[in-house]
Amino acid sequence: MTLADQSALFLEDISVGQRFVSATHVLDSDQIKAFAAQFDPQPFHLDEQTAEDTFFGGLAASGWHVAAITMKLLVGNGASIAGGLIGAGGEIAWPKPTRPGDVLRVESEVLEVKPSRSRPDRGTITLRSETRNQRGEVAQVFTAKLVVPRRSETVQV
Amino acid sequence: MTLADQSALFLEDISVGQRFVSATHVLDSDQIKAFAAQFDPQPFHLDEQTAEDTFFGGLAASGWHVAAITMKLLVGNGASIAGGLIGAGGEIAWPKPTRPGDVLRVESEVLEVKPSRSRPDRGTITLRSETRNQRGEVAQVFTAKLVVPRRSETVQV
Numbered sequence: 001m002t003l004a005d006q007s008a009l010f011l012e013d014i015s016v017g018q019r020f021v022s023a024t025h026v027l028d029s030d031q032i033k034a035f036a037a038q039f040d041p042q043p044f045h046l047d048e049q050t051a052e053d054t055f056f057g058g059l060a061a062s063g064w065h066v067a068a069i070t071m072k073l074l075v076g077n078g079a080s081i082a083g084g085l086i087g088a089g090g091e092i093a094w095p096k097p098t099r100p101g102d103v104l105r106v107e108s109e110v111l112e113v114k115p116s117r118s119r120p121d122r123g124t125i126t127l128r129s130e131t132r133n134q135r136g137e138v139a140q141v142f143t144a145k146l147v148v149p150r151r152s153e154t155v156q157v
Numbered sequence: 158m159t160l161a162d163q164s165a166l167f168l169e170d171i172s173v174g175q176r177f178v179s180a181t182h183v184l185d186s187d188q189i190k191a192f193a194a195q196f197d198p199q200p201f202h203l204d205e206q207t208a209e210d211t212f213f214g215g216l217a218a219s220g221w222h223v224a225a226i227t228m229k230l231l232v233g234n235g236a237s238i239a240g241g242l243i244g245a246g247g248e249i250a251w252p253k254p255t256r257p258g259d260v261l262r263v264e265s266e267v268l269e270v271k272p273s274r275s276r277p278d279r280g281t282i283t284l285r286s287e288t289r290n291q292r293g294e295v296a297q298v299f300t301a302k303l304v305v306p307r308r309s310e311t312v313q314v
Contacts, residue, residue, distance in 0.1 A: 035225075038225075038229070039225035039226065039228055039229045040225070040228045040229065040232060041229075041232060042232055042241045042242065043241065044241065054240065054241065055240055055241070055243055055304065062225075062228070063244055063246075064221065064224050064225045064228050067221050067224065068192075068195075068196035068197070068219075068221045068225065069196065071196055071197045071219070071221050072195070072196045072197065072198075075197060075198060075199055083211065083212055084199045084200065084201060084211065084212070085199065086212055087220055087251070088250065088251065089220075089248070089249050089250030089251055089298075090248070090249060090250075091246070091247070091248050091249075092246050092247060092248075092249055093245065093246030093247075094244070094245065094246055141246075147212065
């Protein structure tokens with residue numbers, strides 16, 4: 001992706017109800033353990049045996065690992081926004097554990113499109129992204145506010 | 158940390174207003190680029206030069222990288238909860254970009270403690286964690302609901 005990508009979406013190109021579907025990511029236990037060792041070194045993310053006696057009842061990916069993979073899938077082709085995917089924040093939830101062998105895909109929907117009152121060169125959208133596994137179960141929901149440039153002005157991104 | 162860690166906190170040990178302060182993490186541009194290459198490959202997280210012409214006006218860490226470092230700091234010594242730090246979800250915001258050279262620290266405060274109505278062996282707490290840089294600026298706020306076991310029952314974590 002480049003910032004001048006012709007297919008990238010400006011605020012004017014985005015409407016409520018618009019949907020994006022990403023490619024998939026296949027997770028394995030090596031990835032789960034490597035991420036956990038660096039950022040979330042808890043027994044249920046690091047070792048199959050130890051994980052069995054925990055809340056998760058087996059090895060599970062860190063929620064932050066799921067969030068990071070979700071971002072990779074969104075940036076890859078889930079939602080191509082002009083100037084990039086720039087989140088101010090949002091709400092995140094992990095309704096189901098993510099396990100070795102899970103195949104993750106992100107399905108996003110635009111909930112709101114809002115031009116900025118103070119900055120005519122931009123606006124925000126609210127994007128709800130569900131990260132689903134191969135059984136269609138929702139492993140993560142992230143509802144984010146994203147900064148999106150407008151096409152109609154000289155864009156200062 | 159082990160699950161039998163004597164200093165780990167059960168629901169009964171936690172009260173509203175309780176605070177935790179983590180160790181620090183020094184971020185550099187190599188870490189920013191390595192995380193971005195794997196999970197958030199956008200120009201403003203990957204290359205100093207390209208980043209100058211973007212929304213961020215220079216290299217900035219992925220918000221998910223800041224979230225992951227925050228988790229590392231919390232797990233390390235920020236808040237030692239019995240059974241581990243298990244988040245059901247929460248609200249996240251990134252009020253300030255995080256830059257190479259920033260030194261991050263997490264300051265957490267318990268906002269709510271709530272025994273489960275249906276599960277006598279556990280409850281939830283709401284923990285607000287501010288990730289601050291060396292200038293005291295808040296780079297991230299994460300307000301999370303965490304699952305915490307109770308001491309008074311036979312604990313099934």
